[in-house]
Each structure stands twice: as structure tokens, then as C-alpha cells.
Amino acid sequence: MNKIILKKKSRHGKRVIPGFGISMGVTMTMMSLIILIPMASIIICTAGLSFHDFIEIVTARDVVSGYKVSLSCALIAALINCVFGVILAWVLVRYEFPGKRILDGLVELPFALPTAVAGISLTSLYSDKGWIGSIFANAGIKIAYTKIGITIAMIFIGIPFVVRSIQPVLEKLDKQYEEASYLLGASGARTFFKVVFPEILPAMLTGFGLALARGIGEYGSVVFIAGNIPYKTQIAPLLIMSKLEQFKYTDATAIALVLLMISFSVLLINNGVQLYMNKITNNN
Amino acid sequence: MSQTNKIAKKKDINQGSKVIKVILITVSILFLFIMLIMPMAVLVTYALRNGWEAYKKAIFDPYTIKALWLTLTATFAAVLVNTVFGLFAAWTITKFKFRGKQLLTTLIDIPFAISPVIAGLVFILTFGRIGWAYDYMKAIDIKIVFAVPGIILATIFVTFPFISRELIPVLNAQGTDEEEAAALMGASGFKIFRKITFPHIKWALLYGIVLCTARAMGEFGAVSVISGHLRGKTNTLPLDVEILYNEFKLSSAFAVSSILVIMAVIILILRNIIEYKAKRAGE
Numbered sequence: 121m122n123k124i125i126l127k128k129k130s131r132h133g134k135r136v137i138p139g140f141g142i143s144m145g146v147t148m149t150m151m152s153l154i155i156l157i158p159m160a161s162i163i164i165c166t167a168g169l170s171f172h173d174f175i176e177i178v179t180a181r182d183v184v185s186g187y188k189v190s191l192s193c194a195l196i197a198a199l200i201n202c203v204f205g206v207i208l209a210w211v212l213v214r215y216e217f218p219g220k221r222i223l224d225g226l227v228e229l230p231f232a233l234p235t236a237v238a239g240i241s242l243t244s245l246y247s248d249k250g251w252i253g254s255i256f257a258n259a260g261i262k263i264a265y266t267k268i269g270i271t272i273a274m275i276f277i278g279i280p281f282v283v284r285s286i287q288p289v290l291e292k293l294d295k296q297y298e299e300a301s302y303l304l305g306a307s308g309a310r311t312f313f314k315v316v317f318p319e320i321l322p323a324m325l326t327g328f329g330l331a332l333a334r335g336i337g338e339y340g341s342v343v344f345i346a347g348n349i350p351y352k353t354q355i356a357p358l359l360i361m362s363k364l365e366q367f368k369y370t371d372a373t374a375i376a377l378v379l380l381m382i383s384f385s386v387l388l389i390n391n392g393v394q395l396y397m398n399k400i401t402n403n404n
Numbered sequence: 405m406s407q408t409n410k411i412a413k414k415k416d417i418n419q420g421s422k423v424i425k426v427i428l429i430t431v432s433i434l435f436l437f438i439m440l441i442m443p444m445a446v447l448v449t450y451a452l453r454n455g456w457e458a459y460k461k462a463i464f465d466p467y468t469i470k471a472l473w474l475t476l477t478a479t480f481a482a483v484l485v486n487t488v489f490g491l492f493a494a495w496t497i498t499k500f501k502f503r504g505k506q507l508l509t510t511l512i513d514i515p516f517a518i519s520p521v522i523a524g525l526v527f528i529l530t531f532g533r534i535g536w537a538y539d540y541m542k543a544i545d546i547k548i549v550f551a552v553p554g555i556i557l558a559t560i561f562v563t564f565p566f567i568s569r570e571l572i573p574v575l576n577a578q579g580t581d582e583e584e585a586a587a588l589m590g591a592s593g594f595k596i597f598r599k600i601t602f603p604h605i606k607w608a609l610l611y612g613i614v615l616c617t618a619r620a621m622g623e624f625g626a627v628s629v630i631s632g633h634l635r636g637k638t639n640t641l642p643l644d645v646e647i648l649y650n651e652f653k654l655s656s657a658f659a660v661s662s663i664l665v666i667m668a669v670i671i672l673i674l675r676n677i678i679e680y681k682a683k684r685a686g687e
Contacts, residue, residue, distance in 0.1 A: 136588065144500070146492040150488070150489045150493075154489075154564060158526040159514065161526050162529060164529070165534075207428055207431055223432065223436060233664070234645075235625070236642040237665060240645065240658070241444065251442065251446065252442065337517075340520070357520075358521075360521050360525060364525065373529060379522065380518055380519075
């Protein structure tokens with residue numbers, strides 16, 4: 121009976137639950153006012169720029185080096201986070217030990233801690249006079265105000281993305297497969313890489329993509345430790361900032377547009393990989 | 405013989421996995437210690453370096469109080485606007501079928517993908533001196549760039565997806581059967597929401613609000629672009645930290661930071677409580 125009514129209604133193009141018009145209206149209005157219209161300003165602003173000028177702005181030496189610094193550091197940080205993210209997720213899901221809950225809560229700290237606070241704390245810790253920085257300074261390695269420092273700040277903000285992506289998958293994973301693998305005589309390492317790892321790989325890649333995208337755009341926690349030495353440690357978001365301070369709005373917008381395209385491609389590739397992975401697992 | 409061999413091997417594996425367990429736990433603790441705990445220790449040490457009196461003076465500085473007030477205002481506005489949006493968007497996306505749903509979901513996530521600096525930039529390009537909306541805003545005498553409304557807008561922008569993102573998966577998992585039944589029995593849209601949908605998403609909503617608060621109070625990049633750094637007027641707490649730090653007033657900068665850290669810790673505790681309660685409610 122219910123089904124018949126439902127079918128009848130949907131054939132007439134009507135929806136059973138009331139309120140579609142108003143909720144769609146509110147959603148679209150808020151979305152347009154806060155996201156779409158302001159975002160369109162980027163297009164409007166770059167549209168006033170000839171293609172030649174645009175290319176000239178975004179291929180200037182300082183701009184290219186800014187993209188390179190942001191991308192390379194974010195990539196290295198995301199890779200390091202994958203390694204530690206898997207270890208942390210594994211430890212938090214599979215082992216019982218005192219203080220585990222605190223450790224679990226601590227992973228979330230970079231989400232809750234304002235980036236500027238993280239930035240100045242990390243800078244003071246890793247500068248030549250800081251607790252950790254001074255040890256490395258004796259060995260002749262500078263951390264703060266170099267790319268190493270930038271990478272460390274990006275590791276800091278990226279780690280929760282990887283851990284929190286892997287954790288739920290690992291929790292759901294049936295232990296029987298591992299036990300079967302052990303019983304069939306596989307070693308611990310082999311079991312991990314052949315049985316567990318393929319299961320958590322898609323989640324790890326999601327975390328990797330999120331951490332990478334966040335790292336590329338990150339400003340607050342990186343700007344202090346970067347030191348902003350032109351051509352060396354100037355990150356792309358900072359370039360936008362300094363162009364704005366010089367009132368070069370079109371330059372800032374052009375740089376932003378390229379940065380946007382980079383971030384969106386990272387997320388698109390990430391989504392593509394997810395779809396591909398899902399297909400493979402579904403086919404099996 | 406083969407039995408004993410197997411047992412021996414199993415013992416080996418157990419022994420081996422115990423060693424691995426200790427190693428992995430140590431690595432994890434070391435990593436978190438160096439990356440997360442030591443920066444916090446630095447913060448506390450620097451904040452209290454010049455003694456308790458200096459710390460109190462930095463915290464009760466009138467500029468700090470004003471910055472704290474502005475941070476709270478912007479955070480409150482962001483939570484309010486995003487709660488309304490989150491509820492409507494999640495309801496629209498999960499309870500109805502329509503074309504372009506995937507596109508809508510992707511568009512909501514835009515703020516996650518872009519640099520906070522760009523989030524600030526778009527408002528300068530819209531409402532700033534060169535923006536196309538500048539003349540309209542001037543006509544009705546509203547200043548947005550380098551003023552409080554801009555800070556609030558930028559904060560809303562960067563936290564826009566936080567609440568809808570928490571609600572959508574919960575509502576998706578719940579399906580639409582209950583709402584359809586209620587609608588067939590003649591309940592109004594609002595009544596369905598209040599009586600049927602809301603009890604399901606109570607915890608997810610609170611969770612989203614907590615996450616939104618955390619991000620809103622700490623937002624730096626977007627706000628930094630649009631604020632103009634007028635102390636006492638358009639300065640939020642994170643921006644105040646930056647100014648003090650750049651003036652080499654390290655201990656003041658860290659003292660002001662400690663306010664934000666306390667807020668962050670409260671948020672983390674709330675988050676854990678909500679997660680725990682939600683799990684219990686789910687059981």
C-alpha cells in the first residue's frame with residue numbers, strides 16, 4: 121500500500137517529504153552568498169588580465185620558487201605522515217597500553233590548536249636557540265627558517281588527517297584474515313604488507329591527499345617557521361599575502377588562481393584514485 | 405615433533421610481535437612527544453618566563469581582551485550561520501532526490517580545498533576598493549574589508565562545510581523511510597524534522613559545532629588578509645599573537661597563545677565527551 125502511494129507520487133514528480141523548495145532555497149542562497157559569489161570574484165578579476173600578462177605573473181622567478189617550496193615541502197610532509205600515520209593508527213587500534221586514550225586525544229591537537237600558536241611554538245622549539253633546534257645547530261643543521269622547518273610545520277598540521285582516515289578502516293578489519301595468514305606460515309611483516317596494508321591503502325591515500333592539500337595551502341603554522349627568505353623559504357600563500365600588501369591585487373589573484381588549480385587537482389586525483397580503488401575491490 | 409615445532413614457531417611469533425609492539429608504541433610516543441608535546445611545553449615555559457605577574461599583565465591587557473571578544477563574536481557568528489546552513493543543506497541532500505546533488509556536495513567542500521589566504525582574498529576582491537560590490541556597500545554605508553563584518557565573513561567561509569559534513573553521513577545512513585511514513589500520515593515538514601530527524605542527528609550536530617568552534621576561533625590566514633591588523637578594532641586573538649611575536653614580545657605572545665590553548669583543550673575534552681555519549685546513544 122505504502123509503496124503504491126510512493127510510486128504514484130514520484131510518477132507525478134512530487135516528493136513525499138515536504139519542504140524541498142524551502143530547504144533547497146535556503147541552501148542555495150547561503151551557498152551563493154558565502155561561497156559562490158565571492159569565489160566568482162577571482163574569475164572576474166583574472167578575466168581583466170590578458171593571457172600573456174597572466175603567464176608572465178605566474179612564471180616570475182619568485183612565484184615559481186614559491187610554488188616549488190609549497191609543493192615539495194607539502195609532498196614530503198604528507199609522505200612522512202603516511203608512515204607515522206599508519207604506525208599511530210595501528211598502535212591506537214591494535215594495542216592496549218596505559219595512556220592510550222591520552223595519545224588518541226593528542227592526535228587531534230593540530231585540529232584544535234590555532235595555527236598561529238602552533239607556528240610560534242614550533243619556531244621557538246626548532247630555532248637555533250630552541251630546545252631541539254640547538255641540538256641540531258651544534259651538528260651544523262639549521263631547521264627553523266629552512267625547508268626542513270616548513271616540512272616539520274606541515275607534518276604537524278597533516279598528521280591527524282592520515283591517522284583519522286586509517287583508524288576506522290583498521291577498526292573494522294576482521295582479524296581472522298591475519299590469523300589465517302599466520303597459520304599458513306606467513307611472517308608478521310609479510311602478513312602486514314600482504315593482508316593488512318592493501319585494506320588500509322585507500323584510506324591512507326585519502327589521508328595523504330587531505331594532508332597534501334592542507335599543506336599546500338597552509339599559512340598560519342608555516343609562515344613563522346619559514347622565515348620568508350625570497351627564493352628559498354617563501355611559500356605560495358605568503359606570496360599572495362605580500363602582493364596584497366603592495367596593493368598588486370591582480371598579481372595576487374593570478375597566483376591564487378594557480379594555487380587553487382593545484383589544490384583542486386590534488387583533490388580530484390584523490391577522488392579518482394578512490395573510485396578506481398573501489399572498483400577493484402568490488403570486482404573481487 | 406611437528407606439533408612442538410608449530411608451538412615453538414607460534415611462541416616465536418608472539419615474542420616477535422611483542423618486540424614489535426614495544427617498538428611501535430615507542431615510535432608513536434616519541435613522534436607525538438617531539439611534534440606535539442614539546443611545542444606545548446615550549447609555549448608554557450615562554451609564557452611564564454617573566455613570571456606570573458608579567459603573564460597576568462599580558463592576558464589582561466585591554467588589547468588582548470578586545471581581541472578575545474572579537475574572536476568570540478566571530479566564532480559565535482560562524483557557528484550560528486553554519487548550523488543553519490548545515491541543517492538545511494544536510495536535509496536537502498539526504499532527504500530528496502534531485503539533479504546535481506553530487507555537484508552541490510562538492511561545492512560545499514570548496515573551503516576545505518583552498519588556502520585560507522585565498523579565502524580572505526576573495527572577500528577583498530569582492531568588497532575591497534577594487535571589488536565590484538564596493539560601490540553598493542559604500543552606498544548603504546557598510547564597511548567590510550578591514551572591518552569586523554569582513555572578519556566574520558571570512559571565518560564563516562573557512563568553517564562553512566564543518567557542520568553539514570558531520571550531518572550528511574548520519575542522515576544518509578538513517579535513510580528516508582521514517583520521514584516518508586510521517587509525511588504520509590500528514591506531518592508538516594518542520595514537525596518531521598523536529599520529531600524524527602533531529603533526535604538522530606543530535607550528537608552529530610553537537611560534534612560539528614565543536615569542530616566548527618575550534619576552527620573558527622583559531623582561523624589565521626583568512627582573517628589576517630582581511631583584518632588590516634588594527635589593534636583594538638579588527639584584531640582577533642591569533643592576529644594579536646602574531647603582532648606580539650613580530651614585536652619580539654615573546655613572552656606576551658605566548659601568554660596570549662595560552663588563552664587559545666586553554667580554549668583548544670576545552671574543545672578537545674568536549675569532543676571526547678560528545679563522541680563517548682554518541683557511541684553510547686548508538687548502542
